[in-house]
Amino acid sequence: MHYDIAIIGYGPVGAVTANLFGQKGFSTIVIEPKEEIWDIPRAVHFDGQTQRIFQSMGFMDEISKIIHPMEGINFLNNKGKSIVNINLKLDEPINGYDESVFFNQPIFERFLRSEAIKHKNIDIKLGYKLTDIEARQSINNLILLNTNNEEEYVTCDYVLACDGANSFVRKALNIESFDYKCDQDWVVVDYQVDDKYKINTDRYQICDYKRPTTIVPITGQHVRWEFKVNSDDNLETLEDEKNIRKMMQPHLWRLNPEIPLHSGKLLRSSAYTFHGLLANNFRFNNCYLLGDAAHQMPPFLGQGLCQGIKDSYNLCWKLSGVINNTFNKKILDTYTVERKGIVDFVIKGAMKQGDIIGSQDWFTATLRDIYLNIASYIPRLLRPLKFQKPWKIKNGIIDKELFPNDVNGVIIPHPSLNIKVENKLFDQFLGNNFGILVFDNTNNIYDEIKKLDSSKIFKDHIYLIDEDHEFNKDKKISRWSTENNIAATIYRPDQHIYGCVGHENVVNDIDKLTHKLIDELI
Numbered sequence: 001m002h003y004d005i006a007i008i009g010y011g012p013v014g015a016v017t018a019n020l021f022g023q024k025g026f027s028t029i030v031i032e033p034k035e036e037i038w039d040i041p042r043a044v045h046f047d048g049q050t051q052r053i054f055q056s057m058g059f060m061d062e063i064s065k066i067i068h069p070m071e072g073i074n075f076l077n078n079k080g081k082s083i084v085n086i087n088l089k090l091d092e093p094i095n096g097y098d099e100s101v102f103f104n105q106p107i108f109e110r111f112l113r114s115e116a117i118k119h120k121n122i123d124i125k126l127g128y129k130l131t132d133i134e135a136r137q138s139i140n141n142l143i144l145l146n147t148n149n150e151e152e153y154v155t156c157d158y159v160l161a162c163d164g165a166n167s168f169v170r171k172a173l174n175i176e177s178f179d180y181k182c183d184q185d186w187v188v189v190d191y192q193v194d195d196k197y198k199i200n201t202d203r204y205q206i207c208d209y210k211r212p213t214t215i216v217p218i219t220g221q222h223v224r225w226e227f228k229v230n231s232d233d234n235l236e237t238l239e240d241e242k243n244i245r246k247m248m249q250p251h252l253w254r255l256n257p258e259i260p261l262h263s264g265k266l267l268r269s270s271a272y273t274f275h276g277l278l279a280n281n282f283r284f285n286n287c288y289l290l291g292d293a294a295h296q297m298p299p300f301l302g303q304g305l306c307q308g309i310k311d312s313y314n315l316c317w318k319l320s321g322v323i324n325n326t327f328n329k330k331i332l333d334t335y336t337v338e339r340k341g342i343v344d345f346v347i348k349g350a351m352k353q354g355d356i357i358g359s360q361d362w363f364t365a366t367l368r369d370i371y372l373n374i375a376s377y378i379p380r381l382l383r384p385l386k387f388q389k390p391w392k393i394k395n396g397i398i399d400k401e402l403f404p405n406d407v408n409g410v411i412i413p414h415p416s417l418n419i420k421v422e423n424k425l426f427d428q429f430l431g432n433n434f435g436i437l438v439f440d441n442t443n444n445i446y447d448e449i450k451k452l453d454s455s456k457i458f459k460d461h462i463y464l465i466d467e468d469h470e471f472n473k474d475k476k477i478s479r480w481s482t483e484n485n486i487a488a489t490i491y492r493p494d495q496h497i498y499g500c501v502g503h504e505n506v507v508n509d510i511d512k513l514t515h516k517l518i519d520e521l522i
């Protein structure tokens with residue numbers, strides 16, 4: 001049997017990928033050894049950009065029912081006193097959605113699977129494992145082991161390896177990873193508080209050098225605890241319920257002083273060594289690594305899964321364009337370049353966060369407390385602790401030469417979610433395509449741009465978003481374009497900025513920029 005696409009692994013990244021490519025109509029096979037969803041909540045946090053991706057998939061109505069915003073996090077010192085309280089709820093979030101929301105991973109995965117099975121073009125093979133891969137330039141030959149331990153053969157044009165941290169595909173293709181050497185041992189615990197106790201949903205980072213601890217109520221009565229492992233801990237008994245409750249004891253009252261120590265259910269506990277690993281290449285011939293197969297990071301920023309979803313979103317428009325003969329195959333080279341740059345930045349941020357919260361030495365911890373105390377008065381210094389990162393594509397399909405601008409490579413701000421035009425939110429209005437936004441219409445620039453021969457590649461996706469446009473009701477877009485001196489911009493199918501032009505020679509410059517883009521795409 002031959003498929004356009006084989007997705008290896010049906011964890012959360014595989015399931016998002018199946019939906020993204022399923023929606024495009026490609027014949028797809030999904031291979032996953034486990035029959036059931038792994039009923040262990042690992043990821044608990046999404047950011048705003050990830051929610052924009054769900055919106056583009058048409059999933060946000062359902063996903064908004066299973067997420068809870070995180071308002072902030074309180075950093076406490078070893079005496080339990082607040083050092084700094086970080087507010088994560090912005091009045092004007094850049095992506096429209098809350099920048100930090102919590103969810104339960106198995107519930108999320110169940111939803112993704114319920115959507116994926118709606119696509120007749122996807123064959124989902126649960127109980128199947130990939131055991132061999134021959135990755136040629138023109139075709140991929142795969143050997144699968146089915147539920148009866150029999151081998152089956154399939155071929156496909158593209159392999160999307162979403163097979164997790166121990167990726168079989170990554171190893172089979174001999175793709176090495178860079179090790180950031182930031183390993184840290186933590187015990188992660190999911191705890192269900194008895195229904196009769198209403199819990200305080202404040203989140204705490206307890207920066208006690210003797211036992212760095214995180215307490216994060218997730219959704220409902222579910223609380224995530226994380227305890228850093230000390231060098232003198234007995235590893236044999238570390239995950240025993242008795243030991244875990246002992247570690248919970250000094251802080252349990254923060255959830256509700258009435259909760260008795262032995263009440264509630266420990267849903268699971270697991271000792272992890274958190275790594276920072278980044279594959280040297282996310283591609284070999286027509287095989288691509290996504291999610292944990294491509295990168296692993298300490299979970300302190302709650303970004304591992306978010307970045308896996310962004311891998312998929314980045315690859316989807318490029319690969320779809322190549323399969324449909326809209327784009328030249330060379331754009332597929334930019335997948336590694338674009339994604340690696342961002343993931344490297346995020347891993348380093350997560351490491352910084354881990355160092356800040358996880359110090360186990362009195363002296364460093366005291367310096368940290370002093371720094372955080374000062375930083376609470378100088379918000380700029382708190383940036384490493386915030387989730388709102390200025391993620392930016394530095395190399396790839398962006399203009400760096402013609403009209404360099406700080407916003408080239410960043411995602412365009414999303415106006416308030418209360419604003420709709422033609423019953424569409426901003427991203428839905430723009431569509432998953434390249435397009436032009438014109439902000440300055442002096443001398444009918446908008447019409448002149450539409451007349452350009454080059455701008456035909458944008459079809460109807462040329463929009464005038466001037467001061468009076470409905471999407472400027474909250475002034476977010478106009479403020480952004482003014483601050484960055486932008487008269488018009490070319491945006492990408494993933495809502496990132498390809499390039500911008502200033503207020504002089506707008507039409508001419510957009511023409512030049514479009515020609516540059518055409519050279520890169522076609």
Ligand SMILES: Cc1cc2nc3c(=O)[nH]c(=O)nc-3n(C[C@H](O)[C@H](O)[C@H](O)COP(=O)(O)OP(=O)(O)OC[C@H]3O[C@@H](n4cnc5c(N)ncnc54)[C@H](O)[C@@H]3O)c2cc1C
Nearest residue numbers: 009011013043044045130163164291292302303304305306
């Ligand atoms: C404690 C903890 C907390 C975290 N918190 C967050 C968070 O808050 N936010 C966030 O974004 N991320 C978080 N992460 C990271 C996140 O959980 C992972 O990045 C994410 O689950 C990875 O998904 P994946 O689909 O890439 O891999 P996996 O979930 O590992 O899925 C891989 C799948 O591939 C299958 N597979 C393996 N080998 C084969 C084969 N040979 N053939 C076919 N299939 C195969 C496996 O069975 C598995 O189902 C956290 C991680 C941990 C450990």
